[in-house]
Amino acid sequence: MKLFIVTGASRGMGAAIAAQLLGEASHTVVCISRHENASLAAAAKQSGATCEQWTADLAVPIAVAARLQARLAGFGATAFTHASLINNAAMLTTIGGLEGCSDEELSAAMRVGLEAPLLLTAAFLRATSAWPGERRVLNISSGLGRRAMAGQATYCATKAGMDHMTRAVALDQALLGNGAKVVSLAPGVIDTDMQVQLRGADAAGFPEQAAFVRLKESGQLTSSVEAAARVVAWLERADFGSVPVADVRDA
């Protein structure tokens, strides 16, 4: 029996990850987004897997983390042989300089993209510390955590923070007898709403806008289903965690 928690599972790559994980009857998948996705409930019904969909706003992450911790405690230590948290949800801000965004928008993007993954990771580690099974945290990062881009400073900051948080948590967990394995993984460039937002942005203040248009036009975007398959394959690797900051294109 395996447990997966997937944030941002309502659409995009997160929906495809959740759908893939729901293909096995022995899997329980807890999905966390502001909206539900009816196709995930249908996938669970078909396979016999268990799907919980929480409608929750990760821009208000303390309450979601507390709910996750309580839910995990309710399962009990021996319910699952494997438990994995996939921090996938993220948001772009209005594309352009910081000064063009409201403080509310900037703060929400930091909370969804960095504070929520940190708090959910803390809740997961606390609640499962005595679980005897394999525990994994997979943070979905981006090449933009490693390469700066004009027009998206907040997103770059969340992903760079996510990468370095992962490195530090990996060191913490390595001190423990049955520490969790953690990875921050860049998933490639994926054909989702996020790319629509980037292509549709005003090129003023966003010099790479045309490059995002070209990626789509030249067929270089990975489908959500293919990207999800690569991410799930990474999660299942026997050596998961041996490199805490990785890129799916290195597989």
Ligand SMILES: NC(=O)c1ccc[n+]([C@@H]2O[C@H](COP(=O)([O-])OP(=O)(O)OC[C@H]3O[C@@H](n4cnc5c(N)ncnc54)[C@H](OP(=O)(O)O)[C@@H]3O)[C@@H](O)[C@H]2O)c1
């Ligand atoms: N697409 C790319 O080319 C690309 C490249 C590199 C990295 N990534 C990363 O891959 C991951 C998935 O990206 P994607 O392209 O699939 O994104 P997407 O299509 O924009 O989907 C984002 C997901 O996050 C959820 N979300 C956003 N704000 C939320 C909030 N306040 N509370 C709860 N959930 C929230 C959304 O659900 P609701 O709207 O229902 O809340 C949605 O399910 C992200 O971490 C992204 O940074 C993507």
